[in-house]
Amino acid sequence: MHSKKMTTADTLGLGFMTFAFFLGAGNLIFPPLAGHLAGENMTLAMLGFLITAVTLPLMTLIAVAKANGKMMTLLPPVVATLLGLAIYIILGPAFALPRAGLVAYEMGFKPFLSDSAATFMLAGVTFNVSQLLYSLLFFSCAMLLALYPGKLLDSVGKVLTPIMLFLLVILAFSVFMQPDAQIGGAVGEYQSSPLVKGILEGYNTMDTLAAMVFGILIIDILRRKGVSDIKEQTHYLIKAALLAAAGLSFVYFSLFHLGATAGEIAKGADNGGVILTNYVANEFGALGQILLATVVTLACLTTVIGLVTACSEFFHEQFPRCSYRSFVVLSSLTCATVANVGLAQLISISVPVLYTIYPVIIALVFVTLLNQKFVNPRMCHRFVLGVAFIFGCIDGLKACGIDMSLVDFMPLYSEGMAWLLPTAIAIVACMFVKKPAEQIAVN
Numbered sequence: 001m002h003s004k005k006m007t008t009a010d011t012l013g014l015g016f017m018t019f020a021f022f023l024g025a026g027n028l029i030f031p032p033l034a035g036h037l038a039g040e041n042m043t044l045a046m047l048g049f050l051i052t053a054v055t056l057p058l059m060t061l062i063a064v065a066k067a068n069g070k071m072m073t074l075l076p077p078v079v080a081t082l083l084g085l086a087i088y089i090i091l092g093p094a095f096a097l098p099r100a101g102l103v104a105y106e107m108g109f110k111p112f113l114s115d116s117a118a119t120f121m122l123a124g125v126t127f128n129v130s131q132l133l134y135s136l137l138f139f140s141c142a143m144l145l146a147l148y149p150g151k152l153l154d155s156v157g158k159v160l161t162p163i164m165l166f167l168l169v170i171l172a173f174s175v176f177m178q179p180d181a182q183i184g185g186a187v188g189e190y191q192s193s194p195l196v197k198g199i200l201e202g203y204n205t206m207d208t209l210a211a212m213v214f215g216i217l218i219i220d221i222l223r224r225k226g227v228s229d230i231k232e233q234t235h236y237l238i239k240a241a242l243l244a245a246a247g248l249s250f251v252y253f254s255l256f257h258l259g260a261t262a263g264e265i266a267k268g269a270d271n272g273g274v275i276l277t278n279y280v281a282n283e284f285g286a287l288g289q290i291l292l293a294t295v296v297t298l299a300c301l302t303t304v305i306g307l308v309t310a311c312s313e314f315f316h317e318q319f320p321r322c323s324y325r326s327f328v329v330l331s332s333l334t335c336a337t338v339a340n341v342g343l344a345q346l347i348s349i350s351v352p353v354l355y356t357i358y359p360v361i362i363a364l365v366f367v368t369l370l371n372q373k374f375v376n377p378r379m380c381h382r383f384v385l386g387v388a389f390i391f392g393c394i395d396g397l398k399a400c401g402i403d404m405s406l407v408d409f410m411p412l413y414s415e416g417m418a419w420l421l422p423t424a425i426a427i428v429a430c431m432f433v434k435k436p437a438e439q440i441a442v443n
Helices: 008-022 025-066 077-094 096-108 129-146 151-178 194-203 205-225 230-260 273-317 324-338 343-369 376-397 420-431 437-442
Strands: 121-122 125-128
Touching: 008 025, 008 129, 008 151, 008 205, 008 273, 025 096, 025 194, 025 230, 025 273, 025 343, 077 096, 077 205, 077 273, 077 324, 077 343, 096 129, 096 273, 096 324, 096 343, 125 343, 129 273, 129 324, 151 230, 151 273, 194 343, 205 230, 205 273, 205 343, 230 273, 273 324, 343 376, 343 420, 343 437, 376 420
Parallel strands: none
Antiparallel strands: 121 125
């Protein structure tokens, strides 16, 4: 079958769609708070944030393209399945999807309610009426769009994203046009290690995990568009990744600057969503709140559509007796339920999990990109990921508040990156492994 070529409009649509999939809840709520806390050290903190929230997702998309969507084939089947399940559960019903729904409610709908305190009890759990109704409506919309994955490029890439991008440009322009904006002082860990703190803050976007999922989804969309040649798929995927990375960098830069210059607007804020909401209300009034609500709702909705689609396709592959559409409905209903947990609680639960799983995913990206440098790729993949997992568990347990003083001598332990040096050493060691003498003689 002859591989089709993408038109310029389709290529731009693919890039916009990729950007929209990534720009979700975490991308909007974490940078303003990080910028506010980093203050005068904003540049270093933002650089660290860009490493894990832009550079690593970009590298992950390239790795997915290089592996043709099959990055885990060199791992034991059980390990590959468990790792895949962990990623999709984190990105699906456990954390990322409910968080997107929560942020859409908190920033896109709740500010317009005169009273959102009405609650009711069900099975011992207290539900907020307005939040529950909003969650059901929000995830129902995402479900309807996810039921037709072949239409994603047209509905998300060519319609929703350009609208969202236009609104974001207006917001960013206002941030940089403040003539007397003063940058505040650094607070907490941003005083002593702003770069490392920025790197860890970038974990919270979950974009490196999402890139593994979105890369596979984009390849599937390209196939549906008739692009069957692997080299052509890689070419278009890299173009989409670069466009998405540029868009994300622009958004993060403006949101970091907004947070760093927020001053009194950010006083008492415990998350970036509050800072962003206060800023827009202060600068634009009621019209600004409508603008922000539209941006946040579109950003969260496009991400949810992409993740529901990708998660449902994955679970359908693992459990083929249930149809793709059944998993779309099940995922959407589950997320609508979990989204009624508080935003702060959901974030606090997710941090230790991310500290554990992120090192494994980062290691997987690097060994995939360096695959040709290894004499025994299968052994190297398993060894490096094993090292990353063991030391990632140390960081995860520490983030849980468990006493890990027995290993506090390790480099970067106090910063929450004990995994980095051992994993880097493991990768370098694998690159220096030579072929056995008898194998060289045969060749």
